[in-house]
Amino acid sequence: MGMSIQLNVFEALTAAGVPPDKARDVERQLEIAIQAGQSEIRAEWREQLMTKTDAAAMETRLNVRFNDQLRWIITTQVAMTGLVIAAVKLF
Missing domain, CATH: 1.10.287 (Helix Hairpins)
Incomplete structure (x- = not known):
């Protein structure tokens, strides 16, 4: 050409x-x-x-963020369940 x-x-x-x-x-x-x-x-x-290395690093960061978010959601649900049980026992 x-x-x-x-x-x-x-x-x-x-x-x-x-x-x-x-x-x-x-x-x-x-x-x-x-x-x-x-x-x-x-x-x-x-x-x-984006290179393969960049994609792998981004995937690692996203997985860490998703895991943090999942832990926060589960912890919140456990705490809310505890509060509901405490409220039911009180009344």
Whole structure:
């Protein structure tokens, strides 16, 4: 794919009357600019995409949070049951 783009740029420039050496220079500069842009995009994606390690760490944190929440709910239910039993015995 990259080769056909290079040939098309070179051919278009030479067809427009640009000397071949200047057309090659433009072609190389365009290729460098495209590669630099791709490198920047890849670097940005690496920062934004989740890796397997990130997913495992997030899953661990979520499991800890869910377990904490479950303990809180069970403790609350046990406490409420104790209060209801105490209230029933009182009255």
